Amino acid sequence: MSWLTPDDDDVDDPYAAYADHEVRQRPNPKANRPRTKRRPEHADAVTGMVTAVDRGRYTALVAADADPADLRERTVLASRARELRRTPIVIGDRVQLVGDTSGDDGSLARIVTVAERRTLLRRSADDSDRVERVMVANADQMLIVVAAANPEPRVRLVDRYLVAAYDAGITPLICITKVDLADPEPFLSHFAALEVPVFRSAPDAWPLAEIRASLAGRTTVFVGHSGVGKSTLINALVPEAERAIGHVNEVTGRGRHTSSSSVALRAATPGAENGPTGWVIDTPGVRSFGLGHVTPEGILSGFTDLAQIIEHCPRGCTHQHDAPDCELDAAIADGRLDAAGAARVESLRRLLA
Numbered sequence: 634m635s636w637l638t639p640d641d642d643d644v645d646d647p648y649a650a651y652a653d654h655e656v657r658q659r660p661n662p663k664a665n666r667p668r669t670k671r672r673p674e675h676a677d678a679v680t681g682m683v684t685a686v687d688r689g690r691y692t693a694l695v696a697a698d699a700d701p702a703d704l705r706e707r708t709v710l711a712s713r714a715r716e717l718r719r720t721p722i723v724i725g726d727r728v729q730l731v732g733d734t735s736g737d738d739g740s741l742a743r744i745v746t747v748a749e750r751r752t753l754l755r756r757s758a759d760d761s762d763r764v765e766r767v768m769v770a771n772a773d774q775m776l777i778v779v780a781a782a783n784p785e786p787r788v789r790l791v792d793r794y795l796v797a798a799y800d801a802g803i804t805p806l807i808c809i810t811k812v813d814l815a816d817p818e819p820f821l822s823h824f825a826a827l828e829v830p831v832f833r834s835a836p837d838a839w840p841l842a843e844i845r846a847s848l849a850g851r852t853t854v855f856v857g858h859s860g861v862g863k864s865t866l867i868n869a870l871v872p873e874a875e876r877a878i879g880h881v882n883e884v885t886g887r888g889r890h891t892s893s894s895s896v897a898l899r900a901a902t903p904g905a906e907n908g909p910t911g912w913v914i915d916t917p918g919v920r921s922f923g924l925g926h927v928t929p930e931g932i933l934s935g936f937t938d939l940a941q942i943i944e945h946c947p948r949g950c951t952h953q954h955d956a957p958d959c960e961l962d963a964a965i966a967d968g969r970l971d972a973a974g975a976a977r978v979e980s981l982r983r984l985l986a
């Protein structure tokens with residue numbers, strides 16, 4: 634069974650390339666030209682998975698059994714057909730390729746269709762920006778990498794990742810790194826009620842077996858603040874990845890943005906010779922993660938721990954401090970929510986504000 638169906642993925646390009654991925658449509662200066670005839674159906678197209686994007690060139694991996702005419706797994710470089718020039722194509726997309734799909738040096742294929750996506754991870758530049766930027770297609774899981782210290786963990790950034798994941802239908806996981814530097818438990822207690830699986834990581838104590846077990850057969854997008862040790866972790870998980878390791882600036886606690894582009898990496902599943910392939914999608918470290926494209930309902934989907942309480946809110950409740958009879962306030966007052974629960978309410982209110 635091919636790794637291509639139904640579960641893989643790959644990566645996309647740095648956020649710097651976002652202009653290319655904006656969904657906002659620009660007016661077409663040639664709009665009054667007659668449209669070219671529809672191209673014939675692409676009966677000879679082969680399917681690939683986009684694993685990298687770089688300035689209008691897409692790298693797609695074609696599985697060994699994807700093309701009866703050429704039974705090699707191969708990496709194909711492609712451009713996209715004119716009719717797709719406003720369609721964001723991102724890492725993880727399943728695409729149909731025509732033209733020279735040999736993958737030979739100097740060959741260039743053409744992407745003619747992008748398959749419907751199972752999931753789509755998006756962000757916006759900031760919360761006031763409603764233009765969404767498409768990051769990764771078809772991810773099943775999001776591994777949120779956060780450091781116990783250096784840089785200091787930020788509840789709000791993790792809140793945002795969680796909302797983006799739940800909103801996209803992607804299952805979140807948390808890996809807390811650098812537990813050799815600080816006790817991670819106070820930070821983790823904030824998310825305890827969500828029951829998100831947590832991996833704890835330190836040099837020479839990588840939770841590799843546990844993480845690999847959850848990667849098998851799935852596509853997992855790794856996200857995190859710059860400098861948290863995401864590349865270090867990925868190199869340990871996928872030794873041939875050779876992701877650049879940066880140095881955290883002593884003053885700012887920030888990484889140097891060493892990983893500037895996304896990439897899809899095949900993760901081995903030791904012990905399972907022909908076991909299901911896992912795909913790891915590394916994304917550049919960020920300092921913020923905008924949710925301008927997420928609706929209030931989408932934000933609430935990141936707070937499953939509060940869902941049962943919110944059910945009892947008056948119709949149309951904004952859940953804000955000034956909302957009359959918000960059940961969240963009642964739950965804090967009568968002890969249904971403890972201090973950690975009250976902090977979650979605060980998180981929710983900030984995101985809804």
Ligand SMILES: Nc1nc2c(ncn2[C@@H]2O[C@H](COP(=O)(O)OP(=O)(O)OP(=O)(O)O)[C@@H](O)[C@H]2O)c(=O)[nH]1
Nearest residue numbers: 811860861862863864865878879888890891892918
């Ligand atoms: N003490 C300690 N340091 C770590 C750990 N993991 C990574 N580091 C160090 O943290 C620094 C940043 O690691 P990277 O792997 O480059 O971090 P990153 O998240 O990929 O950062 P960006 O490339 O900026 O996105 C490096 O100096 C690593 O050696 C850990 O578990 N404990």
Ligand SMILES: [Zn+2]
Nearest residue numbers: 946950952959
């Ligand atoms: Zn309410």
